[in-house]
Amino acid sequence: MSSNSLQPLCLNCGQPVEGAGRNQAVRCGDCFDGFLRSVDAGFLEHYASFGVRSRQVIAETCLRALVLANPADRKILGLTIYEQFIGASTDLMALVAALRSRVSVPIARAFMDFRLSPEVTARFFADAARLSGVELLATVGLPPPETRHPSLPDKVGKDVTRSLREVLADLHRLNEFRELGERALGLAAAHFRAGVLPAGDTRWLAGRDISPAQVASVAMDARRGRLEVAALRVDEARLEQVIDAIDVMTRLSRNLAYAFATLHDDADFTGGFVAVKRVHAG
Numbered sequence: 001m002s003s004n005s006l007q008p009l010c011l012n013c014g015q016p017v018e019g020a021g022r023n024q025a026v027r028c029g030d031c032f033d034g035f036l037r038s039v040d041a042g043f044l045e046h047y048a049s050f051g052v053r054s055r056q057v058i059a060e061t062c063l064r065a066l067v068l069a070n071p072a073d074r075k076i077l078g079l080t081i082y083e084q085f086i087g088a089s090t091d092l093m094a095l096v097a098a099l100r101s102r103v104s105v106p107i108a109r110a111f112m113d114f115r116l117s118p119e120v121t122a123r124f125f126a127d128a129a130r131l132s133g134v135e136l137l138a139t140v141g142l143p144p145p146e147t148r149h150p151s152l153p154d155k156v157g158k159d160v161t162r163s164l165r166e167v168l169a170d171l172h173r174l175n176e177f178r179e180l181g182e183r184a185l186g187l188a189a190a191h192f193r194a195g196v197l198p199a200g201d202t203r204w205l206a207g208r209d210i211s212p213a214q215v216a217s218v219a220m221d222a223r224r225g226r227l228e229v230a231a232l233r234v235d236e237a238r239l240e241q242v243i244d245a246i247d248v249m250t251r252l253s254r255n256l257a258y259a260f261a262t263l264h265d266d267a268d269f270t271g272g273f274v275a276v277k278r279v280h281a282g
């Protein structure tokens with residue numbers, strides 16, 4: 001018998017699949033990508049109507065809870081709001097990266113595979129500052145807002161135009177959050193994951209305390225034998241700015257996902273967007 005008989009076979013095409021248990025149902029890489037392309041349209045539509053709100057819902061809930069919270073709890077809530085900002089920004093960057101690589105990689109795969117890093121963050125904000133809104137839309141396969149879409153019902157065409165106009169306005173505002181974004185997101189590459197300790201004061205650690213309007217996030221860098229302490233402002237003015245940034249990021253993600261899903265048909269998605277020119281021609 002060949003060694004293939006010990007390997008599980010792809011459910012779809014019957015090819016042997018490496019690295020999976022023998023008694024598990026498996027798909028090979030190609031068939032999995034084909035499957036992902038078949039759900040990409042639904043993935044974007046559902047994300048635009050449901051998933052995209054998750055960071056905003058938690059941040060708004062924390063903001064309401066702040067009013068009644070004691071000073072220590074306020075710091076925890078403030079830190080959680082920062083985490084939602086990082087989540088909303090990461091989602092937006094993942095979505096933009098996934099739409100850009102749509103020809104080579106299924107959108108759902110690129111979105112879920114996305115990993116935050118300081119380099120990716122810096123490039124994202126630099127692109128947003130360097131490119132015009134319409135140029136940025138083009139990089140993710142979307143036309144300028146004024147493009148007419150005769151194949152769509154009137155109301156839907158108007159919704160798409162409105163969404164794309166909002167994208168242009170919000171892209172413009174991204175610059176306001178560049179400093180906040182690069183700082184908090186640079187930090188997030190090391191912080192805001194398992195093994196991080198929130199700290200309401202740092203006397204016990206650094207001999208020097210943070211202010212009452214700050215919270216610290218302590219992360220371990222065992223390789224360098226250090227604890228990294230990052231202090232974040234959690235005063236009301238700053239948190240309102242963070243919430244505003246979450247709103248902008250969330251609206252951008254929703255409008256991009258909605259417009260993209262609406263302007264492409266099932267054949268575009270399953271065919272990997274090789275005939276995508278039709279959309280640009282509008």
Ligand SMILES: [Zn+2]
Nearest residue numbers: 010013028031
């Ligand atoms: Zn297969």
